[in-house]
Amino acid sequence: MGFDVTYVGAYDWPGPTYREQNLSPHFREIVTPLTQVHFHLDAWIRWCAGGQTVIDTTIPYLLRCSPRFGSLAEAEAKDSRVIIISHPWVYPYVPRRPDELLFYDSHNCEYLVKKKILGSTVAGQLLAAGVRRLEGKLCREADLIFACSLGDSDQLSRLYGVSKEKIVLVPNGVDIEEIRPAHRQEKIQAKHDLGLPLERPLLVFVGSGYQPNYEAASFIVPQIAGKLPGCHFYIVGGVRDSFEARTQETARALPNITWTGTVDNQRKLIIYKACDIAINPMFSGSGTNLKMLDYFAAGLPVISTPAGARGLELAGNACVICAGEHFVKEIDCLLSDPVRRDELGQRARRVATEHFAWPGIAKQATEAIRNALEKEKANAFARPA
Structure with a gap:
């Protein structure tokens, strides 16, 4: 890409220790743990917010309890030409020189997501209001904003009064070399590895413990899997724990559902190879769904x-x-029409290859950064001494 990049981040779960490594000759990673005091205070706020996950929205207030992050961010930002803030949470702790460019890498319109998730308690409403203030401040002060979709671009512009001229569409992407369509023999082997008969249709949903994924899983269990006993369903990811914790019932209530919990990439690739249809019955959220x-x-x-x-x-x-x-009807239609299934799969792969492969997206982002640097350089020359 032509840039020397240093990533400074924090583990938002207890356990890991400080890590610093070079992932490539031009990409260095530094990750530091949060403190136990930080986690204890976050747990209390989470309780006040009705048990919703708030580890991200509390960062602007609690990161002072994990001071090592601020020290690292300040040291790395000191000699940088560009600061990129990914999500708005740490923005208050990253100092910026007047001659430094600031980019906001937006993954969602965070305020709209948090407003929906946290709106049922007073504590949650206060946190959501804080998200709006912080996200708005960052959008207005950033020299450039990366948005994942046209919808997010419209929402950020409308909510915070920022010009669309400084919003650049940089969609989420996928590694098309790692994730590839399965040949028939690979599908047979994958179903064998999962202990499933070849003739039994396998449907897959992937989701973290994120609230919209919990809503989707809560829909899949009674409204899809419960009505299609002849199909087997794999529900993959941390949504299993979220479902069990919030419904107070075992996630294994239906015999045609396998809840895997979090899996590594190798296991996930086997599941994709065995899969006949992927489903995504989401009803809320922002940005784009990486699972798609x-x-x-x-x-x-x-x-x-x-x-x-x-x-x-x-x-x-x-x-x-x-x-x-209409999901059950559409599933039945696809299962009875293998030719249409193949056509849809081929179109989907073509879309991923042509529009969402990482190399092309990285090129778009690189060009946007270079243009901003050239513009800043020209402005610096134009300024009076």
Whole structure:
């Protein structure tokens, strides 16, 4: 890419220790743990917010309890030409010189997401209001904003009064070399590895413990899996723990659902190879769903709600988009039409390859950064001495 990059981050879970490593000749990573005091205070605020995850939204207030991050960020920012803030949370702790460019790498319109998730308690509402203030400040002060989708670009511009001229569309991407469509023999082997008969359809949903994924899983169990006993469902990721904690029931209630919990990449690739249809019945959220890009790269036929396909304006003919109440009908239609399944999978793979492969996206981001640097250089020459 032509830049020397240093990433400074923090582990937002207890256990790991300080880590510093060179991931490539031009990419250095520094990650520091948060303190126990930080985690204890976050746990109390989480309780006040009705048990919702708030480790990100409390960072602007609690990161002073983990002072090593601030020291590291200040030291690395001191000699940088560009500071990129990924998510708004740490912005108050990253000092900026007047001649330094500031970019905001936006993954969502965070305020709208947090307003929905945290709106049921007073503590949550206060946190969401803080997100709006912080995100707005960062958007207005940034020289450039990276947005994942046109929808996010519109929302950030409208909410915070920023010009769309400084918002650059840099979509999420996928590693199309690591995630590839399965040949028939690979599918047979993958189903064997999972202990599933070849003739039994496998449907997959992937999700973290994020609130919109919990909503989707809560829909899948009774409204899809419960009505399709002849299909097997793999629900992959941390959403299992979220589902069990919030519903106070075992996630293994239906025999045709396997809840894997968090899996490594190798296991996830086996699941994708065994999969017949990927589903994404999301009803809320912002940004783009990374799982959709995984599904596309794997060449899977996909059924999604409009919310699940948000930000993928190019994906309209590469997947089935329908309301939640039509999922069972659409699944039955695809299972009875293998030719259409293959066509959808091929289109999905083509969309992933042509529009969401990381090398192309990195090139877009690089060009935007170079243009901003050239513009700043020209402005510096134009300023009077």
